Amino acid sequence: MAAATFRSALRRNSLLPLFETCRLRDILFSSSSVNAAAAVGGTISPDPHFMVEYLVNSCGFSSSEAAKFSKPLAHLRATEKPDAVLNFMRSQGFDGAGIRKVISSRPNYLCCNVEKNLAPKFQFLRDLGLSESDIVDVIRNNDDILRRNVHRSLAPKLEIWESLLGSRELVLKHLKKTRWFFCSSVEKTLHPNLKFLRDECGIPEERVSLVLRSHPKLISQKPESLRALVARADELGMPRQSRMFMWTLDVFHKVSKEAFEAKAELMRSFGWSESEFSSAVRKAPTFLCMSLDMLRRKMEFFINIVGYTPSFIASQPTILLYGLQKRVIPRFRVLEMLNTKGLWTRRGNFSHYVQLSNTKFREKIVLPYKEKVPELLDILRAGECEGK
Template sequence: MAAAALLSVLRRNRLLPLFETCHLRDRLFFSSSVDAAAVTVGGTLSPDPHFMVEYLVNSCGFSPSEAAKVSKPLAHLRSTEKPDAVLNFMRSQGLDGAGIRKMISSRPTYLCCNVEKNLAPKFQFLRDFGLSELGIVDAIQNNNAILGLNLHRSLVPKFEMWESLLGSREHVVRHFKKRTWFFNQSVEERILPNLKFLTDECGIPEERVSMIVRSSPQFISQKPEALRDLVVRTEELGIPRHSQMFLWILRFLLMVSKESFDAKVELLRSFGWSESEFLSVVKQSPGILSLSLEMLRRKMEFFINEVAYAPSFIADHSNLLQYSLEKRVIPRFRVFEMLNTKGLWTRQGKFLHFVKLSNTKFMEKIVLPYKEKVPELLDILRVAGASMEFARPVAVLIRITIGLIAPQAISEGYTHYV
């Protein structure tokens, strides 16, 4: 499905056999537009071959040393007509001075582009595809190399390819705003081989592959040999290819080097976990692989030293390691301690129950019943609120305390400020 649709897109654009030559053609096309701009006579003329240094300083805000470096590919220019047009256009599109300097520094010959034929159509295409004006500016600033792509032979087909692969135009726009780098990835050398490997050789349904790609496009864009190595590493953990968790563990392993993985194994072993416990935890909660070594250490130490959980208990309830330490675990544990100290929490519930509750349920069931007897709870959560996880519940609770909101507003799902 996804692979077939992708093949259809590539065939429709006649790109499948020649896709890898696009980059070279783009460079040739772009160079031709640069040469055309270079011979244009108009604007401010200067016989001084170094006049671009002064121009870059005065027009773009470069320092003299930066301008001298940037001006080298522009030494053939004798007119400011093209640079003036490019700068005026970029400013009209919302790019600020820093963004323009970054763009010119990465490729000075952008100043030789023909605005009407080369730049304006690309901005219009991005608008038509669904990006906002601000989204286009952010995308250009994150990766201005897309301005060097030929619109019809490269930019449009690549957008269509990712739309087919990700399932919707909205998904493409969302990822494009964050990471335009995936537009530089080779279709024939990376994406298609990876899709075929996962679906044909590993037997993974395309729908499942698409789910991973939508959340992590770099997963399908990695080198095929790297993906095969990840599959081997995952199977060594005892995860069969037909397992529902297989792809998710592959995704997390992509973010963790072999050295980092081994270091985490050794760390958890030092806390008393057996190898079988570690493998069991990875199968249940692969997200712990994305934790830094230091954060993993801090969480284990807190649960063992402060909460007095045995390492085996943590392994059996590995979702504990997924919660934020500062935003969730520590504040709730301090509330738990306070209520126990006051002798108010006499029920059989344990801290595990505390930490699993949603913010709203935690406020409703644990905090509100004791807000009069233990006003210190507000101080504990106000500090946590500064880190945003408790910001809204605490704000609502304060309004309840001073009588602006009825207490039942929490249980009724109150979500707005007064």
């Protein structure tokens, strides 16, 4: 009725200035939408700022938070849709804190159509086998899911991630704990990155998958960023056929060029040459992920206490990967005590004993001497406590 009246008014007033015509249209359609809202239900207010009070009273936001989050909702004049959204989320197990987290991320969720926009996403997650509490956790961490189309976006992403990670269980594990997991575009990001690694870099997909199971974010970055990481690995002299190549890309994804250079400079200060540093990174790239302070402390311990030369450490960089307080120092103390008591003459290479599993170290080194040197177990336990 309002639209017909508007068209009739336009015919009768064809010479009206354009701004008057637009004003008439806005008045008629605004009136129509308010009347429709009144017919369905919900609170109606002519006050453009009434959503501030609504967010305080219905969601529990503070006044300052509500003022901030109400800005994208300034066009609303009725609470019909926000009421429906909040009621739906509460029915799905969301508490007040969960609702506030989702709404603060994107206030426009309060404008969604529950049946068309929200319910299908919840059903999709239920069909994956997630419980109600799991779904709440997933959406709290990945509220972007609520913006995606189930068939055009969510289902294709599920399919490709399940293929990459090898199991739905791993997909759900990352989905529950990782905010960005379902954000990357299949067409613009995931497929191009996989094609680049497979076809241009010659990396088998199973080798890609092995790294992605622990660090899926590597494949979710922009294609140009991934290419830049490959270029850095090439500059280091890392062969693309090496099994460490993908792990090196993952490390470079976490370690900026600036941080890389700072650690290179630190190792040079201990006497490493450029070739020794590059060789160590190729063998054990993950040592670059530790802080400068920890890297310095480990080098000082192995050089000053154990007696290793910097060149030896460069040739055996995996020893830098083990916990200093919890593993390296306690084991060194155990072997030193056995040596001082004349019970351990086959000292061998300490790096070998660092790399033994906890069970093997106890079986081979501690338990055979527990009667003569009962404090050995106390040394190990003390180290475990310090490392916590």
